[in-house]
Amino acid sequence: MNPFKLLFGLCLALVATGIHAAPKIESWQTTSGARVLFVENHTLPIVDVQVDFAAGTAHEAEGESGVAALTRSLLDLGVRGLDETQIASRMADLGAQLSGGTDHDRASLRLRTLSMADKRGPAFDLLRAILSSPTFPGEVFERERARAVAGLKESLTRPDALASQAFWAAMYPGHPYGRQATPESLQTLVRADVLAFHAASYRASRATLSIVGDLSRAQAASLAEDLTTALPSGSASASIDVPQLPAAGEQRIAHPAAQAHLLLGLPALQRGDPDFFPLAVGNYTLGGGGFVSRLMKEVRDQRGLAYSVYSYFMPLQQLGPFQIGLQTKKAQAGDALKVSREVLASFLAQGPSEAELAAAKQNLIGSFPLRLDSNRKILEHVAMIGFYGLPLDYLDHYPENIERVTVAEVRAAFARHVRPEHLVIVVVGGE
Amino acid sequence: MRHARLFALLLLLATPALVLADTHERQLANGLRIIVKEDRRAPTVAHMVWYRAGSMDETNGSTGVAHVLEHLMFKGTPSAGPGEFNRRVAAAGGRDNAFTSRDYTAYFQQVPKEKLSEMMHLEADRMRHLTLDPAEFAQEVRVVMEERRLRTDDQPQSLLFEQLNAVAFQVHPYRVPVIGWMNDLENMTVSDARAWYEQWYTPNNAYVVVVGDVDHQKVFELAEEHYGALPARALPLRKPQEEPVQVGTRRLTVKAPADLPVVLMAYKVPVIRNVDQDSDPYALEMLAAVLAGHEAARFTRHLVREQRLAVNAAASYDSTARGPGIFHLYGSPSEGRTRAEVEAGLRAEIAAVQEQGVAPDELARAKAQLIAGQIYKLDSMFAQAMEIGQLESAGIPHTMNRRMIDKLQAVTAEQIQAVVRKYFGDEQLTVAELDPQPLPPAPRPRSPLASRH
Numbered sequence: 001m002n003p004f005k006l007l008f009g010l011c012l013a014l015v016a017t018g019i020h021a022a023p024k025i026e027s028w029q030t031t032s033g034a035r036v037l038f039v040e041n042h043t044l045p046i047v048d049v050q051v052d053f054a055a056g057t058a059h060e061a062e063g064e065s066g067v068a069a070l071t072r073s074l075l076d077l078g079v080r081g082l083d084e085t086q087i088a089s090r091m092a093d094l095g096a097q098l099s100g101g102t103d104h105d106r107a108s109l110r111l112r113t114l115s116m117a118d119k120r121g122p123a124f125d126l127l128r129a130i131l132s133s134p135t136f137p138g139e140v141f142e143r144e145r146a147r148a149v150a151g152l153k154e155s156l157t158r159p160d161a162l163a164s165q166a167f168w169a170a171m172y173p174g175h176p177y178g179r180q181a182t183p184e185s186l187q188t189l190v191r192a193d194v195l196a197f198h199a200a201s202y203r204a205s206r207a208t209l210s211i212v213g214d215l216s217r218a219q220a221a222s223l224a225e226d227l228t229t230a231l232p233s234g235s236a237s238a239s240i241d242v243p244q245l246p247a248a249g250e251q252r253i254a255h256p257a258a259q260a261h262l263l264l265g266l267p268a269l270q271r272g273d274p275d276f277f278p279l280a281v282g283n284y285t286l287g288g289g290g291f292v293s294r295l296m297k298e299v300r301d302q303r304g305l306a307y308s309v310y311s312y313f314m315p316l317q318q319l320g321p322f323q324i325g326l327q328t329k330k331a332q333a334g335d336a337l338k339v340s341r342e343v344l345a346s347f348l349a350q351g352p353s354e355a356e357l358a359a360a361k362q363n364l365i366g367s368f369p370l371r372l373d374s375n376r377k378i379l380e381h382v383a384m385i386g387f388y389g390l391p392l393d394y395l396d397h398y399p400e401n402i403e404r405v406t407v408a409e410v411r412a413a414f415a416r417h418v419r420p421e422h423l424v425i426v427v428v429g430g431e
Numbered sequence: 432m433r434h435a436r437l438f439a440l441l442l443l444l445a446t447p448a449l450v451l452a453d454t455h456e457r458q459l460a461n462g463l464r465i466i467v468k469e470d471r472r473a474p475t476v477a478h479m480v481w482y483r484a485g486s487m488d489e490t491n492g493s494t495g496v497a498h499v500l501e502h503l504m505f506k507g508t509p510s511a512g513p514g515e516f517n518r519r520v521a522a523a524g525g526r527d528n529a530f531t532s533r534d535y536t537a538y539f540q541q542v543p544k545e546k547l548s549e550m551m552h553l554e555a556d557r558m559r560h561l562t563l564d565p566a567e568f569a570q571e572v573r574v575v576m577e578e579r580r581l582r583t584d585d586q587p588q589s590l591l592f593e594q595l596n597a598v599a600f601q602v603h604p605y606r607v608p609v610i611g612w613m614n615d616l617e618n619m620t621v622s623d624a625r626a627w628y629e630q631w632y633t634p635n636n637a638y639v640v641v642v643g644d645v646d647h648q649k650v651f652e653l654a655e656e657h658y659g660a661l662p663a664r665a666l667p668l669r670k671p672q673e674e675p676v677q678v679g680t681r682r683l684t685v686k687a688p689a690d691l692p693v694v695l696m697a698y699k700v701p702v703i704r705n706v707d708q709d710s711d712p713y714a715l716e717m718l719a720a721v722l723a724g725h726e727a728a729r730f731t732r733h734l735v736r737e738q739r740l741a742v743n744a745a746a747s748y749d750s751t752a753r754g755p756g757i758f759h760l761y762g763s764p765s766e767g768r769t770r771a772e773v774e775a776g777l778r779a780e781i782a783a784v785q786e787q788g789v790a791p792d793e794l795a796r797a798k799a800q801l802i803a804g805q806i807y808k809l810d811s812m813f814a815q816a817m818e819i820g821q822l823e824s825a826g827i828p829h830t831m832n833r834r835m836i837d838k839l840q841a842v843t844a845e846q847i848q849a850v851v852r853k854y855f856g857d858e859q860l861t862v863a864e865l866d867p868q869p870l871p872p873a874p875r876p877r878s879p880l881a882s883r884h
Contacts, residue, residue: 044806044809044810046806046810084726084736085727085732089792089796091726092727092728092797093792094799094803095800097803112807114803146739146742146766147743149766150691150765151691151742153690153691154689157688159585256870257584258580259577259585289521291505291514291517292518302570303570304569306577307575328577329577359522363525366522366523366543367525369473369474369475370524370526370541373475373812374811375810
């Protein structure tokens with residue numbers, strides 16, 4: 001099958017059935033114990049597969065910071081029978097794309113392939129090999145560790161990276177979310193650390209498979225079995241400690257940059273908390289709604305203090321942060337911080353107006369189709385639902401859950417989750 | 432068999448005469464062109480307005496004005512005051528933004544399909560009736576200066592590219608950064624912005640791209656209704672400002688707070704001016720893919736993985752642009768290696784292609800990726816609209832896309848070797864180096880947070 005010819009048939013074929021506003025998610029468990037979520041969609045000859053493991057940085061042991069990202073990056077750099085060049089060459093020959101990464105909770109592998117049998121078959125074979133028989137060659141380990149050190153040293157010269165590092169450390173003292181790799185911690189890692197982390201974390205019981213695209217349910221089931229059959233089963237705990245909330249405080253770090261980088265926030269929200277909806281609606285007004293948020297109006301439009309200013313909640317397996325961020329020229333750092341604090345304080349005291357609440361709902365509900373108008377976006381949502389164990393009808397009920405939020409609920413939810421006595425502030429640069 | 436339909440289509444498409452009719456186009460009487468691509472996978476639509484005016488149309492002393500005007504386009508008209516544009520897009524459940532490049536300025540909204548008419552109404556209004564209030568200007572130009580600090584002044588690699596362009600081009604306006612020089616921003620006035628708006632924001636200098644769950648006839652009717660009454664105006668003469676031939680290597684160094692050194696090499700190369708007649712730009716595109724298109728491509732395989740000379744290495748080239756073309760090579764040395772060694776390594780890779788050419792499997796791999804990438808692009812309405820808009824901005828009819836892919840597919844190993852021999856000499860080369868400077872010794876506080884009252 002020549003995909004080149006196929007390409008020019010597609011535009012005519014696109015009159016096929018459309019994607020529904022909320023896709024139907026099917027779910028089951030593989031024999032080995034991995035959870036599978038599947039959305040069948042034949043509008044394009046593409047299959048996307050994402051495998052998430054509870055193998056993010058929060059699962060690193062103390063003193064091993066950096067091992068999670070290093071393990072993930074080494075996963076596709078050598079499998080039984082194939083070296084890194086052979087793996088990457090075969091992927092490229094198939095037109096397949098392998099990506100992924102590591103966050104606090106998860107390590108992810110994502111494969112996008114054409115769905116024709118002669119393309120998807122070999123691409124799935126490679127993915128299975130990466131999942132079941134990575135070899136972590138010693139010389140590749142040494143090289144990738146050196147590259148990680150170089151990359152980290154570089155990023156730690158940047159004000160945004162310094163601010164982020166200090167911010168997480170201050171929000172999560174003594175908690176895995178607050179621990180971060182340093183060039184020194186990376187240097188002390190050895191290959192055995194990677195092997196041990198892989199053996200403990202890349203298990204079927206800690207894996208979620210999300211599959212979206214041009215496969216039948218039966219094909220997806222057989223793919224899921226195939227991919228996970230070699231993963232070790234058995235229950236290995238994937239819990240993360242509950243973080244203690246920090247005391248409020250402010251930290252200033254010198255830096256020669258033209259702009260100061262400001263971050264304000266605290267641990268605030270766990271994935272699956274029903275307060276997600278009032279917080280999402282409220283945050284739209286506060287700093288999430290792009291150009292129409294209060295922070296944008298006060299900091300950028302009224303005063304010209306910053307190009308970018310925002311707030312968001314980042315729900316994680318344990319309490320993830322609520323965060324306000326902006327950058328402004330050094331001399332204005334004090335003004336910008338003052339304005340941001342005032343906007344936050346006034347929002348916490350009063351919540352949104354009825355008009356703001358209505359505008360927030362109108363956008364969040366109205367834009368719902370935009371959140372799901374491609375396979376890629378559907379995959380992101382499905383993977384999130386699967387990994388965090390949200391209900392399969394989460395997307396179906398999303399609009400009504402937004403619609404029923406009241407001003408009183410927004411205020412109450414912010415009062416519960418954003419308590420100023422725990423607000424951490426970091427300023428990098430400035431005068 | 433779900434793809435029976437596709438296989439049947441393939442047989443039809445094997446006939447070269449069958450031209451892909453995937454977009455619909457109409458020009459209004461005022462010169463505005465409307466390009467529509469129907470994609471009914473989801474009930475949404477991407478609406479874009481592209482103006483053929485970018486930083487390359489600016490003049491000395493008012494660099495950055497194209498981008499400042501882009502910001503001011505959100506600051507109101509008599510019928511929709513400051514902030515109203517964003518408010519109404521948000522209320523429509525949409526997302527919107529804009530971007531300025533060297534070649535164009537473009538505005539977009541992604542909205543539920545039933546909101547397209549309202550978006551056209553808003554865009555048509557600001558195409559002609561922008562208020563350009565001096566107080567709004569004064570505030571917004573400060574925001575743009577913050578954007579410059581954020582994106583350029585405090586980003587060593589952005590500074591490096593900015594300086595490289597200023598040296599590689601001495602005459603052509605590609606020498607100027609899109610965001611403008613800081614001193615020009617500091618001295619810009621609302622009259623500069625007004626002059627720019629009056630000169631370039633006319634329907635005959637714009638085109639509209641719509642991709643989504645729409646019927647093209649309906650879109651044409653809506654476009655006529657909203658944009659049809661706007662008058663066309665004469666456009667200023669565009670001077671070519673051609674860059675004189677470079678006659679020797681140029682070198683520059685940028686010192687900035689950083690840790691990782693960078694070597695950036697820029698070779699002057701052609702871009703596509705005539706889709707059918709040109710051939711070198713296609714060979715250059717495939718060269719970039721062979722050198723750095725994937726993790727097993729030459730640069731990563733040789734320089735990063737085998738020799739461990741660099742922690743990263745890349746090549747990039749864009750064959751479509753209004754102005755002249757550059758082929759970039761880029762790399763950062765590993766610990767203990769130098770910028771000079773990385774430069775030598777990059778040059779050795781070029782020499783290897785000049786002497787031995789590229790292997791058939793390398794070329795086949797690059798082509799497989801190219802085609803798969805075209806199919807993956809269909810997953811995003813936004814990406815499809817961008818592709819149409821960008822081709823048109825470079826003066827290439829978007830309907831030539833298929834012809835361009837044909838020509839890329841037809842590139843031979845001999846053509847690749849020939850372009851490397853032809854364009855990768857020292858005369859046309861500019862080399863920029865980032866010389867990292869340590870941060871001042873001010874120790875980072877590690878003490879517990881100071882309490883605050």
